[in-house]
Amino acid sequence: MRSPFSLSAEETSPRYYGWLAVGVTFLTMATGGAVVGTFSVFYVSFLEEFGWSRADAALGFSFSMVTFALSAGAIGWLIDRWGPRAVIPSGVAVLGAGLALMSTVRSLGTLYLYYGFVVALGITLIGFVPTSTVVSRWFRRRRATAMGIALSGRSLGGLVMVPLSAFLIRAYGWRSAYLILAAGITLFLLPLTAALHRAPPLPPEERPGARGEPPAPAEGLGGPAFWFVFLAGIFHSVGFSMIGLHQVAYLVDVGLSTLAAASLIGMLAALRTLGGLAGGWCGDRMGRTAAYFASCAASLAGVFFLMGVSAERWPLAYLFVIFMGLGEGARGITFLSIKADLFPARSFGRILGFSQVGAGLAAAVGPWLSGYIHDALGSYRYAFWVVVFVDVLSLATVAAAARGGRAPLTRGERREGA
Structure with a gap:
């Protein structure tokens, strides 16, 4: 049967194959990528069954952030070199x-090894860096819209995956819940990603290494804009992760049921x-x-x-749910858009991966730090x-990055620079 999608169609056409790639990445993020959000529900089960301290249990998530940080650059290189059809099904x-x-x-x-390394590596192989790189190469004029749709899959998937995990834990226990998730995600995503991903048809000037020697990572690391973005990623990630893992536990502490708290996070x-x-x-209208x-x-209002x-x-x-949900969703996409404005497109996978190292390491510290503050002071308020x-x-650092890298701040400035 002939596919209704075409590699040669215009980006504005619904028949353009890039939109199918966006759909595949959306579903990948909505199922496999959304697994990250379920840890906060399983975390409560770990505390109840094993009696671990919150800081010790949170280290499992922290180690996953270390794995993400240390592997992001290499995975970006793999996407640049081998493409999504080889890398993402492996993930x-x-x-x-x-x-x-x-x-x-x-x-x-075993928690630290299985979640902190194996699960984390799988999520990183299908997650933010591969998705952002693949979608950015399929699109130029509609790049921001396409990225917003694809990356929003993880958030929308959380609406199902977090309450679903809470339901499975209550009905079958947390061990069986993990087995059900493992089977469902693998059986759904493996044939989908292997069959439908294609190498984007890039013009010569945007292919990695085009126009001379292959660009070194230093091409994106050499200027002050990169380092401001690097610092901004650290601050953003440590703050987000300090709340993310502990929000269910905090809501349960103040009187909500686990299922109600999980539903709110969904x-x-x-x-x-x-x-x-x-x-x-x-x-696109008011400036990045x-x-x-x-x-x-x-x-901040949500906090x-x-x-x-x-x-x-x-x-x-x-x-909290309204302000934090809308704010963090917009924040992630606009931050990624600023990076796309600042860095070369032809080696974006590697540069984006290296830029995520600091963010990943900071996100590893955040959950442990919140747990430590709670254990030491008896409250999450100080965290x-x-x-x-x-x-x-x-x-402050994002403003410095945009100005230092001469990224367009307003719609008018972008038009003048076009």
Whole structure:
């Protein structure tokens, strides 16, 4: 049967094969990529069964961020060299194996190895760096829109995956829940990604290594803009991860049920989808940096609402979900758009991967730091004030990166520079 999609169609045509690639990456992020969000639900089960401290249990997630950070550059290179059809199905297989191994966890060491390395490597092979690189190469004029759709899959997937995980744990136990997720994700994604991914038909000037010697990573690392983006990624990631892993535990601590808390986080994931799409649209009209500032303000408001949640003031949990969901969704897309404006397209996979090293290492520290603060001081409130501080620092460094790299700040500036 002849495919209705064409490699030679215009980007604006619904028959353009790039839109099928966006659909495949969206589904990949919505199922496999959304596994990241389920750890906060399984985390509560680990605490209940094993009696581990919150800091020790959170280290499993922290080690996964280390794996992400250390492998992102290499995975970007693999995507540049071998393409999505080889790399992404391999990641699905690794992820499925890691989730199956998680059903056998009986000690902190096995948690750290199976989740912190195997599951994390699988997610990284199918996640942010490969998705962003692949979609950016299929599109030029519609790149921001396509990226927003593809990356929003992870947030929308969280709407299903987080409550689904809570349901499976309650119905069958957390070990069986991991086996069900492993089988479902592998059986769905492996044939999908192997069959439908294609190498994007890049023009010569955008192929890696075109026009002379292959560009070294230093091409993207040499200027001050890269280092400002690097620092901004650190501040953003440490703040986001300090809340992300512990938000279910915090809501349970203040009086919500585990299922209610998981459902709220699922709603937050759905709103991150809307925020990502809105952030791309706003960034094209009001400027990348201005959109990033607005999204940060919304996220900060969400942190303050979260700090106010209690059994009596439970409606504040909904305000937290609304502001944090929309703010973080827009923030992620606008930050990625700033990177795309600053760095060469022909080696974007490698440059994006190396730029994520600091963010990944910071995200490894965040969950442990929140758990340590809670264990030492008996409250998450002090950890949330740290989040406020680092978010303000991310605003300053993104502004410096955009100006130092001469990234267009407004729609008018982009038109003048076109």
